[in-house]
Amino acid sequence: xxxxxxxxxxxxxxxxxxxxxxxxxxxxxxxxxxxxxxxxxxxxxxxxxxxxxxxxxxxxxxxxxxxxxxxxxxxxxxxxxxxxxxxxxxxxxxxxxxxxxxxxxxxxxxxxxxxxxxxxxxxxxxxxxxxxxxxxxxxxxxxxxxxxxxxxxxxxxxxxxxxxxxxxxxxxxxxxxxxxxxxxxxxxxxxxxxxxxxxxxxxxxxxxxxxxxxxxxxxxxxxxxxxxxxxxxxxxxxxxxxxxxxxxxxxxxxxxxxxxxxxxxxxxxxxxxxxxxxxxxxxxxxxxxxxxxxxxxxxxxxxxxxxx
Amino acid sequence: xxxxxxxxxxxxxxxxxxxxxxxxxxxxxxxxxxxxxxxxxxxxxxxxxxxxxxxxxxxxxxxxxxxxxxxxxxxxxxxxxxxxxxxxxxxxxxxxxxxxxxxxxxxxxxxxxxxxxxxxxxxxxxxxxxxxxxxxxxxxxxxxxxxxxxxxxxxxxxxxxxxxxxxxxxxxxxxxxxxxxxxxxxxxxxxxxxxxxxxxxxxxxxxxxxxxxxxxxxxx
Numbered sequence: 001x002x003x004x005x006x007x008x009x010x011x012x013x014x015x016x017x018x019x020x021x022x023x024x025x026x027x028x029x030x031x032x033x034x035x036x037x038x039x040x041x042x043x044x045x046x047x048x049x050x051x052x053x054x055x056x057x058x059x060x061x062x063x064x065x066x067x068x069x070x071x072x073x074x075x076x077x078x079x080x081x082x083x084x085x086x087x088x089x090x091x092x093x094x095x096x097x098x099x100x101x102x103x104x105x106x107x108x109x110x111x112x113x114x115x116x117x118x119x120x121x122x123x124x125x126x127x128x129x130x131x132x133x134x135x136x137x138x139x140x141x142x143x144x145x146x147x148x149x150x151x152x153x154x155x156x157x158x159x160x161x162x163x164x165x166x167x168x169x170x171x172x173x174x175x176x177x178x179x180x181x182x183x184x185x186x187x188x189x190x191x192x193x194x195x196x197x198x199x200x201x202x203x204x205x206x207x208x209x210x211x212x213x214x215x216x217x218x219x220x221x222x223x224x225x226x227x228x229x230x231x232x233x234x235x236x237x238x239x240x241x242x243x244x245x246x247x248x249x250x251x252x253x254x255x256x257x258x259x260x261x262x263x264x265x266x267x268x269x270x271x272x273x274x275x276x277x278x279x280x281x282x283x284x285x286x287x288x289x290x291x292x293x294x295x296x297x298x299x300x301x302x303x304x305x306x307x308x
Numbered sequence: 309x310x311x312x313x314x315x316x317x318x319x320x321x322x323x324x325x326x327x328x329x330x331x332x333x334x335x336x337x338x339x340x341x342x343x344x345x346x347x348x349x350x351x352x353x354x355x356x357x358x359x360x361x362x363x364x365x366x367x368x369x370x371x372x373x374x375x376x377x378x379x380x381x382x383x384x385x386x387x388x389x390x391x392x393x394x395x396x397x398x399x400x401x402x403x404x405x406x407x408x409x410x411x412x413x414x415x416x417x418x419x420x421x422x423x424x425x426x427x428x429x430x431x432x433x434x435x436x437x438x439x440x441x442x443x444x445x446x447x448x449x450x451x452x453x454x455x456x457x458x459x460x461x462x463x464x465x466x467x468x469x470x471x472x473x474x475x476x477x478x479x480x481x482x483x484x485x486x487x488x489x490x491x492x493x494x495x496x497x498x499x500x501x502x503x504x505x506x507x508x509x510x511x512x513x514x515x516x517x518x519x520x521x522x523x524x525x526x527x528x
Contacts, residue, residue, distance in 0.1 A: 025377035025459070026450030075377065084320050085367070085379030089445075089463060093378070096445045125443030158480050161417040168387045169394055171319040222319065229383055230473040235440050 006210060008181065010202035012293065013056040017063075022072065024097035030079035031072045031102065035063030040308055041103055044071040045095060047113025047138070047259075049191065049219060051078030053206040058289040061297035066308055067108075072098045074115075076220035078207065086223060092118045092125075099129050108304060110134040112289060113259065117236060124239035132246040132307055134300055137260065137286050139240065139249055140233040141267030167224065174221035178214030181205060191259055194285040243273035248303045250296065253282030260286035277303065311348045313371060316364075318391040324371035325392055326363040333359035334423065334527050335396055336520070339389065341405025342432025342464050343456040345370030354402070356521035362399070364392055366410075368457030376450075378459025382410055382435075382467050389414040393421045400523045402516075405430025406464055408495065409474075412505065415491070416477030419484035423527050426492045426519040427502060434499035436466035471504035482510035487526050492519040 016032035023029075032052045042062060044055050052071035059069045073080035074091055083090070095118060099107070109130040111119040116138020123130055167174075179187065185200035192200060208215040240249075249268060252260050265280040272278055279299065281288070289296045316323040328338070328350040336357045340346055346363030354361050365372040366385050389410060393399065398421045403411030408427040415422040444466070448458050481490050493506040494516040505511055514522055 023450060025447050027377040075379075081376075083377055083379055084373075084375030085377075085381075085384050087379045087381045087384070087463070089466075090377065090379035093445055093447055097447050121443070122445060125445040158416070158419075161480075165387060165390045165417055168319065168390065172317070229381060230468050230470050232470075235468075239443075 006205065008198075008202040008205045010057065010199055012060070013202055014060040015056065015206075016053075016059075022098045022101040024075070024094040027075050027083055027094070028081045029072045029075065029094060029098055031070065031098070032059075033071075034059045034069040035067055037068060039063075039066055039068040040108070041068045041070060042108040042110055042304070043099060043102075044069060045109070045111040045115030045119055046071065046074065046077070047111075047115050049077070049223070049225070050112070050115075051207050051218070053078060054203065054290060056202075056206065057293045058297055061293055062300065065297070065301040067304070070102060076223050078218055082220040082222070086220075088118065088121075092122050095119065095122055096126060096129070106131040108132045108134070108307065110136065110300065111138050112136040113138045113261065113286065120236055120239045123245075124242060127244065130245060132248075132304065133243065134248045134250070134303065136250050136288050136296070137252045137263075139251065139263050139268050140236050140261060141263040171222050176216035176219070176221050178211070178216050181215055184208055184215050184217065192287060192290075193258065194254075194291050195287060199290065237268075237271040240268070240271045240276075241273060243276065245273075246303070246307070247273050247276040248300070249276065249278045250288055250299065251278065251280045252284055252286045252288055253280055254285040257286040314395075316391050316395055318367070318388055321367055321373040321375060323367065323373070323388055323391060324365040325395075326365070327360065328363050329354070329357075329361035331359040331361075335360040335362050335399045336523070337389070337392060337396075337399040337401045338363040339401060339403040339407025339411055340364075340366070340369065341407055341430030343369070343461050344405070344431055345455065353517045354520050356517070356524045358524060362392070362396070364388065365455075366407075366460070368460035369455050372455070374455060374457045375459075378448075378457070378463055380457075380460050380463040382406070382413060382464065385410045385464075386413045386417060390418060393418055397421065398423055400424045400426075400527050402426040402428060402520060403430075404428045406432030406435070408433060409435060409469060409501070412474060412477050412481075412491070416480035419481050422481075423485075424487060424490050424492070424523040425481070426494055426516065426523060427505065428494040428516050428519075429497055432465060433495060433497055433502070435464070435469045438468065438470045438500045440468055441466055469499070469501045471500045474501040474505055475508065478505050478508055478511070482508070485510070489522075489526075492522055494519045
């Protein structure tokens, strides 16, 4: 669109210092890195409808703290390939492929939201992939309503089922709607109500592409909020209790955040692994590491200091 | 005996739909089990069916496309069947094994397009059980050797099937159906979800051949 310049800046945001690809069962996943290549590694796994460049402020803060910070885009998100099929276990397997392709030794894993929930499941199957685990608002409870995959796994009402199938019937026609940078930021704002417009517009310039008609989010238009499938929160929480490694969980206490998991301290505390640590902030929303990057980065760096 | 194959689009994939018997009226759609595929001949137990008999190869099975990198769920296979409904309209379904589970799901999701269902024995009938099985994460080479897709075998054999989830779909069927018994259980092997469904109102028990005859009578 004419008059819409192609760049935005945001205080502290740094593009990745290295980029690359990993193969996950034939799908190419985009990888971004910050920090010294020979520093101890921490992998960051983003949440649903996010992408690895949403770590552009938080990632460099960890890198400046002495860590090699590696993040990849989930299938259908960011610069990774769009897939024929999407499912929670497929994402978990993709994370496994990325971790084993990129690292020879156990590393620190950090997941936000859906990424945190998926790492919880991955570590139940492959505990020796990690030497520490940080989960940012990705811990379900019986009262929680996690983002896309919680809804995917909840019992669906009939109308939701029909609507979902109707959408699948139209999947070949689905296109991301073009807009200006400001327009896309405006449309994402309801999902990220506590993030500044300046940040949202920066996000557009790294999470969308510009073509002749304007900017379009890169995320596969087949993906959408909602879905169905059987799921019980305790199935994941039992995985939390089974962890045998240093663990830091951080919960957002803002209950009206549309993407929040709404897990409270008392919901999660009974499942903490031995020595596990849980922090709860009732004044930070679901996107803790974007809303308060310095505060959360310092919390994570302090937790990880013995592991450097 | 006749056999021809249609291709049904489902998003970026193409599904094989085999016409096992031509005819007029409501089609009988046959859904195969896990790792299986539609045969080239009309199943002998479908003899009582007066109309066309169709057999779908699920994604990653038989002559249907194989997706890259897996991602199978029974709900994704439900969309396979919905792609057939979009082309052919209302059907009755005989589902075997995994196909029985998918048949129940699509009957609940599209009760006005699925007029009756037979749940029969076949591979993958139990799935992963009512709770998640032991943790397991693995990956395969990028290029599968051919159908059935190993990702399908892995993921669909482990999908969780709580009885209460099955019962939600059963209720959707029963609430919307004009039939007294829109669901017929023919399976002799009965994992917890089949047990729960078999005991419900609106469900009857019949051997497979009789079940097809029952649907044939009630579908006209």
